[in-house]
Amino acid sequence: MCGRFTLTRRDGRELAAELGVPDDAFSDYRPRYNIAPMQRHFTVTTEFENRKVVSARWGLVNRWAKDNSRASQCINAKAETVEVRPSFRDAFKKRRCVVPADGFYEWTGPKGARQPLWIHRADGKLILFAGLYEDWFPEKDKPETTFTIITCEPNAVTRPIHNRMPVILEEHAADDWMEPGEADPLSHKRLLIPAADDVLLAQPASPLANSVRNDGPELLVAT
Numbered sequence: 001m002c003g004r005f006t007l008t009r010r011d012g013r014e015l016a017a018e019l020g021v022p023d024d025a026f027s028d029y030r031p032r033y034n035i036a037p038m039q040r041h042f043t044v045t046t047e048f049e050n051r052k053v054v055s056a057r058w059g060l061v062n063r064w065a066k067d068n069s070r071a072s073q074c075i076n077a078k079a080e081t082v083e084v085r086p087s088f089r090d091a092f093k094k095r096r097c098v099v100p101a102d103g104f105y106e107w108t109g110p111k112g113a114r115q116p117l118w119i120h121r122a123d124g125k126l127i128l129f130a131g132l133y134e135d136w137f138p139e140k141d142k143p144e145t146t147f148t149i150i151t152c153e154p155n156a157v158t159r160p161i162h163n164r165m166p167v168i169l170e171e172h173a174a175d176d177w178m179e180p181g182e183a184d185p186l187s188h189k190r191l192l193i194p195a196a197d198d199v200l201l202a203q204p205a206s207p208l209a210n211s212v213r214n215d216g217p218e219l220l221v222a223t
Helices: 012-019 089-094 171-178 185-191
Strands: 005-007 032-035 040-047 050-058 076-078 096-101 103-108 115-121 127-139 142-152 200-204
Touching: 005 096, 040 127, 040 142, 040 171, 089 096, 089 127, 089 185, 096 142, 096 171, 127 171, 171 185
Parallel strands: 050 142, 076 142
Antiparallel strands: 005 032, 005 103, 040 050, 040 096, 096 127, 103 115, 115 200, 127 142
């Protein structure tokens, strides 16, 4: 699964340039070292062939939902069943996005002494998670965008740690994935595969990452 991730770029303009969005897309950006379910982040979609940044909350809530009580159960969607699960199938057809990050956490060790590992790209580039988004209405005429991250079978780096990993898209695949006018969405299933074995590195992180209350650069320093 993917239950915690990071986006630690220092400068919002640098981040905008990497994502190919307008310079002012991240006017209120700040680095994040421990993004957790139900917190706000953002997604990237395409509109008229241009990329667009949308503020969103992690934990997909369907448009028809009366409340967000199931959001925490919809932070991830399995690649194998995403097109048939009632919570995700409509978004898979019409509302595909990417979720930018630069790393994610997994844990090893016994329950009382969990060791966090920060998994990131070996080349230092952004990670583009395959995601889905949905708007729901906590108040009339006030939609809130929510998202989920799609997971797949692990690769050689993540297999010793967990039996799932987030789908990580390369740039060209991200554009294909976000294309809203795709006549055959099922063709996108080919993109929902593990990252190549040489893409990621796993390094020990600080136990401070175990608590969602902590969110600073010290989380990436093993102690």
